[in-house]
Amino acid sequence: MAGLSPRICAALGAAALALQGSAVAAQHYQCSLPRSAPVPPVRAEAPPRVLPVTGYTLALSWSPEFCKPxxxxxxxxxQCSGRDGMFGLIVHGLWPESGRSWPQWCPAQRAPQPREVAANLCISPSASLVARQWAKHGACMTRRPATYLKVTRILWQGLRIPDFDRVSREDDLTAGTIRTRFVDANPGWFAEAVGVKLNSRGWLQELRLCYDKRFMPTACDRARFGARDGAQAKIWRGL
Known part of the structure; x- marks a missing residue:
């Protein structure tokens, strides 16, 4: 089980600044953080799988598509009513990787505190989602939920999210176009490090950003890379 120390968090912050960007203003319009949030219990859905961590995936869900039904x-x-803000990409989760498999459901000493969950509700607008991501993935990275949630925020804050409303209107939109627009907005990233997940109807569902063990962009494996560049794509704008 990998431990993320304060020193590593500081280095991660420096890496995020080097990659630069700011996702905040563009991705959660009018969202405000509560002081605390109820933390629902999470039941493990599979046996623990404790493996060495060799890299990470930051999964970013396209909220308009998720909220459509x-x-x-x-x-x-x-996330979906509009009363707490309008969301574009949101953080589905930060997942540790381990070669051909991945760690999951590692033993955890405690669940996140209500104030710790609340701190992430403008980037992951569901207390249930935050609690589950910690239990399934975060506990395999660090002992403290606050560290996992802080690392997630640092990575998010190091990104600049393209204007996907504009991208959605491009002619002959493909998965490769989506990758290119993300890379153009984020110096230091390259197309092979950006996974694009389309649903069965070709609509954008998720970006999966691949990091090495030092939290620097690295080429995704086939599963995380998702749709090939030539795949036709559509982006729901939430109308």
Whole structure:
């Protein structure tokens, strides 16, 4: 189980600054953080898999597509109702990698505190999502939920998110176009490090950003890379 020390967090912050960018203003319009949030219990869905961590994936879900069939659902009200802000890309999770497999459901001493969950609710607008990502993935990276959530915020803050509303209107849109627009906006990134997941109907579902053990961009494996560059793509704008 990898431990992320304060020294590593500081180095990660420097790496994020070197890659530069700011996702905040562009991706959660009018979102405000609560002081705390209820933390629902999470039940492990599989046996623990404790493996050495060799890299990471930051999964960014395209919220308009996720919310398309869920706008009236109470469970997704913060993300999808519009009352707590309008969301573009949101952080699905930060996942440790380990070669051909991945660590998951590692033993954890405690769940995140309500204030720790609240700190991430403008980038991951669901307390259930935050709690589950810690239990399934974060506990395999560090002993402290606050560290996992802080690392997630640092990575997010190091990104500049393209204007996907504009990108969605481009002629002959492909997965390769989406990769290129992300790379153009983020110096230090390259197309092979940007996974694009399309759903079965060709709509953008998720970006998967691949990092090495030092939290620098690295080429994705085939599973994380997702759709090939030539695949036709569509982006739902939430209308």
């Amino acid at each position: 869920r706008k009236g659902q109470r469970a997704h009200a913060r």
